[in-house]
Amino acid sequence: MPSPVKFGTSGWRGVIAEDFTFANVRLALTAIAEHVKAESAEPTILVAYDTRFYSEEFSQLAVDILEHHGVRALLCETFTPTPAVAYEIMRRKLDGAVNFTASHNPAQYHGLKFSSADAGPALPEITKDIEARASQIASQGGVPPLPHSAAKANPSEKVNLRQNYLTRLEKLVRFETLKKANLKFAVDALHGCGSGYLDRTLGDHGVAVAAIRTGRDCLFDGTGPDVSEENLAPLKKVVVDSKATAGLATDGDADRFGIVDRDGTWIQPNLILALVYDYLAETRQWKMPAARSVATTQMIDAVAKSHGQGVHQTPVGFKYIGQLIREDKIALGGEESAGLTIRGHIPEKDGILACLLVAEMIAARGAPLGEQIRATYKKLGREFxxxxxxxxxxxxxxxxxxxxxxxxxxxxxxxxxxxxxxxxxxxxxxxxxxxxxxxxxxxxxxxxxxxxxxxxxxxxxxxxxxxxxxxxx
CATH class of the missing domain: 3.30.310.50 (Alpha-D-phosphohexomutase, C-terminal domain)
Known part of the structure; x- marks a missing residue:
């Protein structure tokens, strides 16, 4: 019997109550529990979730099933960004994480991302093993609900990842450059997990911030927590009306970024990747290649060439870029769908870090993004x-x-x-x-x-x- 649990480019996603049901989540979690037990005798798994409908209930079910199978589970005490989850796996040397999120998908979707012990999205050989186990369990009639006593035996071990993650960002971002420039940024959390992270860390470092859509809304204004040009219309308005330097946005689970220039122009993620790579090569003295997916701009290749470097081209899916980060082979890895990470950081997309690096770059260069793009085109001798x-x-x-x-x-x-x-x-x-x-x-x-x-x-x-x-x- 084919498994109802199918991992795509970034986890398993499905429409709530149609594909993403308690029965199928029990199936997925039982398969994951079997997989991690086969890898380690005493595994510890982090369970995280975003602001979507029923996230808390799905997460508690995950904890109950993992613990029922002898897997220690640490439950995030509130909505948590995907990059903070990845960093916590590295920091605590965990065996992986189950993260309930459908990222930027519309509101009717939910999803489950499984990250392995290396903190990146699980590679195809792992997800295929989980799918095969789920298929076999499904063919035997699935997983019945746990007896009530098993589910409530012990209170969950709760963790909060925010402070450790924000402390990590202080080692990657030059906040003093930002503070000195005396700029103001508009921040849009799109009702997702970035709320209380991007806006807070800027404010904590003395940077003026106007934040919008920071509260939970399971319907995401009726659209979805995607950082598309269309969805960021409210951010554009705030940027222009408040005369902000730029607008910075994160998607539902804060692994993707969205950027608006000071005149309200939405800036393509492709161009941001090329600019940030160029900026890091100049300021961090990282004479290293970049990595990009096959679908991402070749402006990155031109920037790399201008610094005497090459580019690794990967299939679509950040897991492939994550491997190059783990091997310390690249200065920056990016995908046109607004995913970015840098050397020495997590092998996973980080929308919060991306927004902070863009803010730092604007502060350091003293020029709006449109101007920086035109200057880079001139340097490269062509436009993209x-x-x-x-x-x-x-x-x-x-x-x-x-x-x-x-x-x-x-x-x-x-x-x-x-x-x-x-x-x-x-x-x-x-x-x-x-x-x-x-x-x-x-x-x-x-x-x-x-x-x-x-x-x-x-x-x-x-x-x-x-x-x-x-x-x-």
Whole structure:
């Protein structure tokens, strides 16, 4: 019987009460308990959760099941950001963490991320083992609810991760640079876990902050806790109205960042990754490569080249970048979907750290982001205009598109193809340095189209032509 528990790019996600049910959570947790017991005789697992509907109840169930199977469980006493969970695994040398979050997905979703002892998202061999165990348990009739006595035998061991994590950030961010610059930032927690972290640490270091959407709202204003341009309209308004230096946002579990310039312009995560890498190479003297996913801007490659460095290209999924961080092979790792981490930090996305580094960079360079982007384009001798489109296709259209990109061709869309990369999906690089990538989403039922060219007009033209090509039967 196929397992109802399926791990995608970043954990298992499902619609609450449809796929994400107590029965399926019992199944997932029993499989995880079996997996960690096979790895260690006396494992300790951290259980964390975000601000979504029923997070506390799912987390308590996880603790009860883990302890029922002889696994020591530490329960976060409140909503906790994913990066703080990753740091705590490293700090305490835990055997892993179960984190109830659907990250940036819409409000009707919940999810479960499993992190292994190395503090990064579990690699495919681990999630496949958990899925196989869940499938076997499901075929035997699933997991009945625990007897009431088992669930309530002992009060949970509670932990609060905030202070240790914020202390760690003080070693990574130059807060004195920020304080001296006397700037003001608008912070948007999007009703997620970043509340009380990003706004608080800026305030604690003497930086003026105007914070919005810091309270819990399980419906996330009816949209979702995604750091998209559309969702950050309230932040843009606050930035402009309060004359803030910039707007800084974190998504539902605070592993992704969103940035708004002082004039209210939303800045693409792709461009932020390239700017921060350039800034770290200059200020930290890290003469090291960067890593980016196959779908992320090649502006990072150009910045790396300007510093005499190369780039590691990975499939989509931060777990692959996490491995390079653990091996101390890169200064920065990033994904176009607004994930970033840096050398010496966690092998996981950190939206809080990303926002703080952007704030520090603005303070140190004394220039708004738009100006910094134009200066970097000038230094690199070309511009980069990345685009991402989500194509909602029928299964037949998706199958046709997969067939079309499966064919190697020397020309495509009237352009000469210089290389085809099948790291994840199909990426076609053209003679003029522009490129397009088609891949099926690992978190949503979509075909994603990524395009990059050296002007807004060229990117728009390539996007339009690529979309038409995909939709041809």
């Amino acid at each position: 205009w990345p685009v991402r489109e989500n194509l909602h296709l029928s299964d037949e259209q998706k199958a046709n598109a997969v067939c079309r990109v499966g064919v190697d061709s020397s020309t495509l869309l009237g352009r000469k193809v210089v290389s085809v990369d099948r790291t994840d999906g199909a990426k076609f690089v053209f003679e003029d340095g522009s490129w397009m990538l088609l891949r099926l989403s690992g978190t949503e039922p979509l075909l994603r189209l990524y395009v990059e060219a050296e002007s807004a007009a060229a990117s728009a033209k390539l996007t339009s032509e690529a979309t038409k090509w995909v939709l041809q039967s």
